[in-house]
Amino acid sequence: MVSSAVLSFARSERFALLALVLAIAFPIACGFRTYPLFIAAQFAVFAMVALSLDVLMGRSGQISLGHAGFFALGAYAAAILSARFDVDLLAGAIAGAALAALGSLIVGLPATRLSGHYLGIVTLGFGVAVAQIALKWTALTNGDEGVHVRTIHLAGIVLSSPLHVYAVAFVALAAVAVFAARLPRTRLGRAFAAVRDSEIAAAAMGISVARTKVTAFVISAAIAGAAGALYAALTGFVAPEDFGISQSLLFFAMVVVGGTASTAGTLLGALVLDAVSQGAATVGGLSVALIGAAIVAVALFRPAGLKSLWRRGEGSR
Amino acid sequence: MVSVQNLDVAYGRVPALHDVSVEIPDRAIVAVLGPNGAGKSTLLKTISGIVRPRRGRVVADGEDVTHADPAAIVRRGIVHCPEGRHVFPEFTVEENLRVGAYARGDLDAMDAVLEMFPVLRERLRQLAGTLSGGEQQMLAIGRALMARPRVLLLDEPSLGLAPLLVERIFAAIVRLRDDGMTIALVEQNAALALAVADRAYLLVAGRLRFAGEASALAGSELLHTAYLGGT
Known part of the structure; x- marks a missing residue:
């Protein structure tokens, strides 16, 4: 057992090293062309949201079918602050994370009394509501015309090329991935898992079940909100159609396909599904159909997700 | 009382x-x-x-x-050790014991618990889900004791x-x-x-x-x- 723990540690180190090499090699391999860098940076942003969702779903056992709502709050906060006050990307990301965290209380507080399907419905409704507000509150959001971001700058440096945004996105993704991977071995992560596995035992240990559930929502939403701010910086423009139900389902599918409670699995799921949705983007409706097919295929053949390709003994979850 | x-x-x-x-x-x-x-x-x-x-x-x-x-x-x-053990199956024995000390934030009771149930010491790094029923019950009691209950x-x-x-x-x-x-x-x-x-x-x-x-x-x-x- 001790030796297998050492092995898995070495494996996660190898995984991190491989990911780092790929992230550095990619811009060179694609000749620093704009479009591939944009697509890769967008992957990094979506993967951050998927990891944030896995913190909620995999680690604390709560479902969210509306994560695009938190993503949207972060994106709009950063875009509007940039458009109106020309704020720095870091400040925008902090504001976006804060707004999303605030929004998470709207669903996180009922979550202390709901679980399973009911929580799924509440979060789904939240995601739809945020997209509708973005559409209808035209004074703030310009409705379906969207918000254009002004120049993007970070700590005084203007991020003028796609390579800059690419670098920022992957550094942010790495930070989130390290947080997500280390979380289970922290006191907070143990509280999450305790609440997930047995609310009675968690309460008996003196863990406040309600506070722990809300904390998971706040952390997850804050990460998704920060990712939203990066998304605004990346695309230079945010509009309601980027944050609909299908976007929420894409994030959900990334976690389920990759495998819950697994950082590497979620990253792989994000990569596969982002590729699928990009590849099918030109045909209307095809992307959603393929995402659905991917979920069905995983449910049938790999119920624990892609993580079961390298993790044993987890076939049932 | x-x-x-x-x-x-x-x-x-x-x-x-x-x-x-x-x-x-x-x-x-x-x-x-x-x-x-x-x-x-x-x-x-x-x-x-x-x-x-x-x-x-x-x-x-x-x-x-x-x-x-x-x-x-x-x-x-006042610490409750619930029926049906409720050990956390994907945690190691040691992590289960650490969760038991969640409210205290110290591991002062660890030695006494491991002395009372020596089999837990042998299995510290093993996942709790792989323990036998008896070992899981000892772990559940040991985990409750980590909070150093008076009751x-x-x-x-x-x-x-x-x-x-x-x-x-x-x-x-x-x-x-x-x-x-x-x-x-x-x-x-x-x-x-x-x-x-x-x-x-x-x-x-x-x-x-x-x-x-x-x-x-x-x-x-x-x-x-x-x-x-x-x-």
């Missing part, structure tokens, strides 16, 4: 306890006996704040804790265990009492519980049928009629 006064508890419309009063004196083992569905586990859950009563009070050391939340009750030194609420520690393991766990319970701990022990195995208990209560269908010295209940007809369905 924990005292439960005139407790009424219901799950929705289904009554679970009616007018139940129980005294748990310091440094004693108090057995709560009764057939399945009598409300024994509900009584412990009410004391630990997991279930809210309709009526009545829970008083610990003279203070009303009826509406305190479970975390606050753990910090007061331990122990629900069905013998459930599904081989006789030899049951003996070992009851020896541990007696030792904890002799070291000054107060223990409320819910058991289906009445003979076993009465052999170690100082005081005993008999619950039948949510109502108290006996309260007094454990030895008095041991020789009583009440016990037989309760378990065989009489009233």
Whole structure:
């Protein structure tokens, strides 16, 4: 057992090293062309949201079918602050994370009394509501015309090329991935898992079940909100159609396909599904159909997700 | 000293306890006996704040804790070891023990726990889900002890265990009492519980049928009629 723990540690180190090499090699391999860098940076942003969702779903056992709502709050906060006050990307990301965290209380507080399907419905409704507000509150959001971001700058440096945004996105993704991977071995992560596995035992240990559930929502939403701010910086423009139900389902599918409670699995799921949705983007409706097919295929053949390709003994979850 | 006064508890419309009063004196083992569905586990859950009563009070050391939340009750030194073990299967033994110390934030009790259950020391890095039933029960008790309780609420520690393991766990319970701990022990195995208990209560269908010295209940007809369905 001790030796297998050492092995898995070495494996996660190898995984991190491989990911780092790929992230550095990619811009060179694609000749620093704009479009591939944009697509890769967008992957990094979506993967951050998927990891944030896995913190909620995999680690604390709560479902969210509306994560695009938190993503949207972060994106709009950063875009509007940039458009109106020309704020720095870091400040925008902090504001976006804060707004999303605030929004998470709207669903996180009922979550202390709901679980399973009911929580799924509440979060789904939240995601739809945020997209509708973005559409209808035209004074703030310009409705379906969207918000254009002004120049993007970070700590005084203007991020003028796609390579800059690419670098920022992957550094942010790495930070989130390290947080997500280390979380289970922290006191907070143990509280999450305790609440997930047995609310009675968690309460008996003196863990406040309600506070722990809300904390998971706040952390997850804050990460998704920060990712939203990066998304605004990346695309230079945010509009309601980027944050609909299908976007929420894409994030959900990334976690389920990759495998819950697994950082590497979620990253792989994000990569596969982002590729699928990009590849099918030109045909209307095809992307959603393929995402659905991917979920069905995983449910049938790999119920624990892609993580079961390298993790044993987890076939049932 | 924990005292439960005139407790009424219901799950929705289904009554679970009616007018139940129980005294748990310091440094004693108090057995709560009764057939399945009598409300024994509900009584412990009410004391630990997991279930809210309709009526009545829970008083610990003279203070009303009826509406305190479970975390606050753990910090007061009243720790519940729930029925069915509820160990965290994907945590190692050591991580389970660390969660037990969640409310304290220190691991001072670790050595004593591992000394009491040496098998846990051998399995510290093993996933709890891979332990045998008896080992999981020891882990569940050890995890509760990590919070260094003054009052331990122990629900069905013998459930599904081989006789030899049951003996070992009851020896541990007696030792904890002799070291000054107060223990409320819910058991289906009445003979076993009465052999170690100082005081005993008999619950039948949510109502108290006996309260007094454990030895008095041991020789009583009440016990037989309760378990065989009489009233």
